[in-house]
Amino acid sequence: MLYPYGRLSPMLGMSAAPSSALRHWRTLKRRLPAPRELITPVVFWALLALASVTGMLAPLEGRLFDLLVRLAAGPSPSAVALVYQGSGTASEALSTRLRAEGARAVVPLSPPLSGDCAPDVSAGVVRSLTVHDAEGAPCPFVEAAAAAGATVPQAARIAPDFSAATATSIPRVSDAAALSPGALRAAIDGRVALLAPGPEARVYVTPLHGADGPLEPAALQAFAVDSLLRSRAIVWAPAWTGLLVAVLTVLVLQLALQRARYRTALVATAVAALPVLGGAAAALHLAQRFVPVGAALVAIAAFALHLVLRRSRALAATLVDLDHRLTGLVQQPLSQGFDQQTDLAWEQVNRFVTQFFELRRSMMLELPPGATHMRPVVSAGCTPADIIEKRRDYRRAPYSDALVRELPTAPSRPFLPALDGGVDFIAPLIAADQLVGFWAFTVPDTTPARLDGLALEAGRYANEVAKMVLRAGSVQAPTGGTGRWPTFARLRTRLLDGAMQAREQLAAYRDVFAAVGHPIAVTDLLGRVQFANPAFEELAARTGQPLLAMSVPNMLEQLCGLSPAESKEVLRRTVLSARQATLPLQGEDVPAGHAFALRPILRRTPKTGDSAITPFDLLGMAVEITPDVRSAEAALRLGDAATQYAQRSWAVLDGVSRLLDDTSCPDAPRERITDLLERGLSDARRMLQQAESTGNGDGTLAPLELHELLQRLRHAAALAANDKRIEIRLPEHAAPPVTAVEAPLTRALGEAMALLVDDAAPGSILSIDCEVDGERVRVRLTNDGYGMPEWHIDEMMRAARSGAAAVDDSPLERLAHAATALDPEIGFELAPELGKGYTVQLTLPRAR
Numbered sequence: 001m002l003y004p005y006g007r008l009s010p011m012l013g014m015s016a017a018p019s020s021a022l023r024h025w026r027t028l029k030r031r032l033p034a035p036r037e038l039i040t041p042v043v044f045w046a047l048l049a050l051a052s053v054t055g056m057l058a059p060l061e062g063r064l065f066d067l068l069v070r071l072a073a074g075p076s077p078s079a080v081a082l083v084y085q086g087s088g089t090a091s092e093a094l095s096t097r098l099r100a101e102g103a104r105a106v107v108p109l110s111p112p113l114s115g116d117c118a119p120d121v122s123a124g125v126v127r128s129l130t131v132h133d134a135e136g137a138p139c140p141f142v143e144a145a146a147a148a149g150a151t152v153p154q155a156a157r158i159a160p161d162f163s164a165a166t167a168t169s170i171p172r173v174s175d176a177a178a179l180s181p182g183a184l185r186a187a188i189d190g191r192v193a194l195l196a197p198g199p200e201a202r203v204y205v206t207p208l209h210g211a212d213g214p215l216e217p218a219a220l221q222a223f224a225v226d227s228l229l230r231s232r233a234i235v236w237a238p239a240w241t242g243l244l245v246a247v248l249t250v251l252v253l254q255l256a257l258q259r260a261r262y263r264t265a266l267v268a269t270a271v272a273a274l275p276v277l278g279g280a281a282a283a284l285h286l287a288q289r290f291v292p293v294g295a296a297l298v299a300i301a302a303f304a305l306h307l308v309l310r311r312s313r314a315l316a317a318t319l320v321d322l323d324h325r326l327t328g329l330v331q332q333p334l335s336q337g338f339d340q341q342t343d344l345a346w347e348q349v350n351r352f353v354t355q356f357f358e359l360r361r362s363m364m365l366e367l368p369p370g371a372t373h374m375r376p377v378v379s380a381g382c383t384p385a386d387i388i389e390k391r392r393d394y395r396r397a398p399y400s401d402a403l404v405r406e407l408p409t410a411p412s413r414p415f416l417p418a419l420d421g422g423v424d425f426i427a428p429l430i431a432a433d434q435l436v437g438f439w440a441f442t443v444p445d446t447t448p449a450r451l452d453g454l455a456l457e458a459g460r461y462a463n464e465v466a467k468m469v470l471r472a473g474s475v476q477a478p479t480g481g482t483g484r485w486p487t488f489a490r491l492r493t494r495l496l497d498g499a500m501q502a503r504e505q506l507a508a509y510r511d512v513f514a515a516v517g518h519p520i521a522v523t524d525l526l527g528r529v530q531f532a533n534p535a536f537e538e539l540a541a542r543t544g545q546p547l548l549a550m551s552v553p554n555m556l557e558q559l560c561g562l563s564p565a566e567s568k569e570v571l572r573r574t575v576l577s578a579r580q581a582t583l584p585l586q587g588e589d590v591p592a593g594h595a596f597a598l599r600p601i602l603r604r605t606p607k608t609g610d611s612a613i614t615p616f617d618l619l620g621m622a623v624e625i626t627p628d629v630r631s632a633e634a635a636l637r638l639g640d641a642a643t644q645y646a647q648r649s650w651a652v653l654d655g656v657s658r659l660l661d662d663t664s665c666p667d668a669p670r671e672r673i674t675d676l677l678e679r680g681l682s683d684a685r686r687m688l689q690q691a692e693s694t695g696n697g698d699g700t701l702a703p704l705e706l707h708e709l710l711q712r713l714r715h716a717a718a719l720a721a722n723d724k725r726i727e728i729r730l731p732e733h734a735a736p737p738v739t740a741v742e743a744p745l746t747r748a749l750g751e752a753m754a755l756l757v758d759d760a761a762p763g764s765i766l767s768i769d770c771e772v773d774g775e776r777v778r779v780r781l782t783n784d785g786y787g788m789p790e791w792h793i794d795e796m797m798r799a800a801r802s803g804a805a806a807v808d809d810s811p812l813e814r815l816a817h818a819a820t821a822l823d824p825e826i827g828f829e830l831a832p833e834l835g836k837g838y839t840v841q842l843t844l845p846r847a848r
Contacts, residue, residue: 044302048246052239052295060294061242062122066207068281068290069162069234079229080148081188082222083173084198094195101181102189107144109196109221119204119220120157126204126215128159128236129224141221142228148192150228153235159290160223161232162207170222192229194222234288242292246299249276253303262311269304273297345472346377349465353439354380357458360422361442363387366469367394367435374399374437381442388414399438402426408439408455408462421445427458431466439465518594519625522601525618527552527571539625543590552598552621560596561586574598575618579810585625597624703847704742706735706777709749710768717753724762728753735770737847738777741823745844748818748828752781752840755811759785759837777844785837788812793832815840 051057081103085094095106116133117140119126131142131152142152171187196218203214206223215223227233253272257265280293346364354362361381365374374392376384389396394403398411408427416424422442429437439462443454510531519536521529529550532540540547543558556567560583574581580599585591599622707730714728721728756766764784771778793812800816819828827843 045247048295048298049243051298052243052292055239057242057292057294057298058122060297061292062125062127064277064280064292064294064297065127065159065290066125068277068284069159069207071163071281071285078170078226079191080222080226081171081173081191081193082219083188083193083195084218085195095193097184098188098193101185103193104190105148106193106195107147107225109140109144109194109218121204124205126206126220127162128157128234129220130157131155141224144194144221145225145228148225148229150225151231152228153233155235157236158224158227159234159236160206160220161227161230161234162223163285170219170226172219192225194218194225196222232288234284234290237289237291239292242295245276245291245293246296249296250299250303253300262307265307266304269300269307273300276300345469349468350378350380353441353458353461353465356461357441357454358444359441360419360444361416361440363416363440364437364465365392365440366437377437382416386416388416394435394438398426399428402438403428403435406430407459408441415440416442423451425455425458427462429462429466429469431463431470434470436466436469518627519623521550521623523552523621523623525620527554527621530620536623536625539590543587552623555596555623556583556598559585559587559590570598574621575600577810578602582626591625594625594627597626598622599624702739702742703737704740704745706738706770706779706844707731709742709746710735710779713746713750713753716750717757720754720757721766724757724760726757726760726762726764726766728757728766728768730768731770733770735779736772736777738844739847740826740844744818744821744823745826745842748815748822748842749779749781751811751815751818752842755815756781756783756785756838756840758811759783759787761785772846775846777846779842779844781838781840783837787832787834787837789834790832793830797830 083094083098098106116135117130120128120130129141130139132138138146138152145152171191173184173187200216200218203216204220206215206220208215224233249272253269257268260268276293276296280291283289283291346366350362350364353359359381361379363379363382363384364377366377367374372393372395374394376387389398394400398409398413398415401412402409406428408425411424411426415426419442421444423445424440424442427439427441428435429439439458441458443451445451446454514533516533517535519533519539521532521536524530529547532547537547540550545554545558552571553564553567556562556570557564560567562570562583570581570583578600580597582598583596585594585596601619601622710730714730717728753766760766760783766781766783769780769782771780796812796816797819800813800820815830819830822828822842825845827841829839829841829843831839831841833839
């Protein structure tokens with residue numbers, strides 16, 4: 001038995017699965033059948049055992065014995081000769097003559113078969129003889145065989161060797177006195193002469209061929225004695241051996257065909273009868289043992305029936321599952337606002353058509369499944385009592401006329417009372433090849449051309465009405481039905497309707513996809529473009545690349561300026577991390593200020609703590625050209641840096657100017673220095689104004705309520721924390737105010753909290769502590785998680801400080817970029833501990 005390996009944690013390299021013994025037990029438990037599934041096999045084997053023990057399978061076993069015993073017609077000469085005594089012939093004299101003519105022994109056969117020693121007749125055929133009577137005394141043929149020197153096997157009954165052909169059958173002498181010495185010697189020479197009374201009128205039918213089949217009682221005993229003398233007597237095995245063969249046969253089939261296809265399994269099951277029959281024939285002719293294999297053949301037939309029924313159930317379950325999946329797929333998105341209850345749906349569709357048509361009267365008639373007569377469900381401007389045609393049989397006019405045309409049709413006979421200035425129509429409601437009802441309505445009288453146009457338009461609306469009613473009824477069918485499985489006709493209707501809805505919604509999604517303003521494309525697993533909106537086609541035309549020839553590595557190289565090795569690394573990391581990669585566009589033919597976003601399309605949404613994504617979890621890639629948000633962030637950080645530089649330059653130049661005013665200096669140098677300082681102050685003032693207009697608003701340090709900030713960030717991270725049952729604990733005492741630029745600090749603390757929540761073990765605690773050390777406030781965030789190697793953290797921080805664009809957009813990478821935007825007065829430390837988690841510490845100046 002093969003057991004699945006435990007999933008390995010990508011961070012620790014340790015098994016995150018349960019222990020090996022527990023995992024093996026769970027695997028075995030999943031493979032064990034449910035108690036409900038064992039009822040049918042237990043009942044079958046109990047009935048088969050009962051049939052084998054009580055002899056219900058005896059006719060089948062007898063036919064199999066007849067077939068097998070005739071397979072090898074034995075050419076061996078018989079060892080006995082049957083001699084009938086005449087009415088006037090003395091036994092002693094006849095015995096003496098028979099010995100003189102060459103008989104090996106002379107043994108009397110008396111009395112005839114009767115009582116407990118009567119042959120076992122099954123379906124009119126004698127196939128075996130009883131060895132002992134009820135008192136344990138041997139039967140006459142057994143005594144005769146023992147007198148002739150034969151060894152009688154220990155068995156309840158034996159079968160003569162019926163495989164002898166006519167030419168080798170037992171010689172019969174009806175009147176020994178009438179035979180010449182030469183003829184008598186030819187019949188009995190070297191054989192045991194069995195003396196029997198005169199021939200009897202009654203006969204027994206045996207498995208012998210043709211005319212040799214019917215045998216008189218003495219001849220039947222002679223066959224038994226001959227078989228014992230030649231050691232060819234066949235012993236019938238007990239009934240439980242046949243049941244054991246059946247169990248072993250089914251067990252071998254079950255083990256051998258576990259993973260076989262349906263046709264292969266069915267053919268192998270049918271062919272399995274040949275080895276069973278071959279083994280029985282070999283045991284019969286080589287070991288003189290007849291093993292009853294009728295139970296095994298019945299078990300093989302039952303196993304084949306089981307395969308057929310299992311495939312039928314699997315197909316039914318697949319269709320039901322497909323129906324449920326289609327239902328769930330098409331009901332959630334793009335809802336049209338209709339209720340999924342049938343009665344409400346009829347009212348809503350009636351209201352729906354009255355919004356688009358000027359109707360004098362409108363009535364909906366429902367055709368229940370399997371019925372031929374309709375019932376009115378909703379009406380407007382009339383009542384069900386107004387219907388003149390009382391039968392309401394859709395097979396009769398005027399319904400049949402509309403059904404033939406499949407369009408709104410004027411009734412051929414009065415349907416509703418005549419209405420001045422109105423024209424009646426009846427429209428069939430057909431969806432997915434199923435008639436769900438009819439729509440009867442009256443429109444104002446107008447020109448024939450206008451009426452024809454209204455009829456065509458109403459027919460199109462009738463199709464939509466039928467779809468909505470059918471879908472509403474299909475939703476209620478699984479709960480309202482009494483059967484376990486829906487009928488295949490209804491299931492086919494549901495599948496056709498679900499497929500049609502899926503196609504409609506796919507077309508709607510494609511339209512929405514194509515209407516998006518910025519370029520978007522979807523590629524397959526090999527990176528080839530499968531679908532692109534018009535904006536992406538324009539981008540491909542601008543870059544001079546045929547759309548069919550474009551691939552994801554090619555786009556990364558041409559649009560982002562990456563080398564082949566870099567593009568492959570970006571693609572690989574995007575797939576394995578299951579996260580979006582965003583890189584800035586480079587080149588003359590690409591839109592400025594935009595980024596290349598690459599997102600994997602997965603078969604399933606990865607859950608927190610799930611195993612690593614493999615390349616074969618990928619369905620394709622989504623490529624999108626979006627405004628470069630990271631360029632805006634870089635500009636923001638540059639603006640912050642320029643603001644700080646301008647502030648410091650202004651402060652330095654202003655201090656030098658004041659110092660110069662307080663210092664004695666000659667006038668000429670003072671004037672030159674003052675002129676230089678004024679120009680420097682003017683440049684610093686202009687730089688400060690430009691930096692503030694580019695930066696994050698004001699870019700200045702300001703007092704911040706740290707405790708309120710931490711509360712807001714905990715509320716923002718609550719959703720992700722609750723999914724993993726993580727408790728975020730704030731400081732017990734309110735943190736003092738600090739001095740910092742709000743936007744960078746908020747982003748850094750938020751990304752730190754997101755990283756620790758993502759890394760934390762389920763059910764753990766994320767602690768936030770504050771410590772005041774003079775004019776500094778230390779904020780420490782710790783978790784109980786997995787951590788990362790320090791060298792990996794160093795690489796992330798180094799790449800963020802160098803201004804490199806993020807590739808996998810992980811929480812760790814986002815925190816590293818956020819830390820680089822902090823004010824230099826704020827200390828930032830990120831300390832990982834492999835197997836235990838992270839510690840993030842920010843040292844902030846305390847507000848005065």
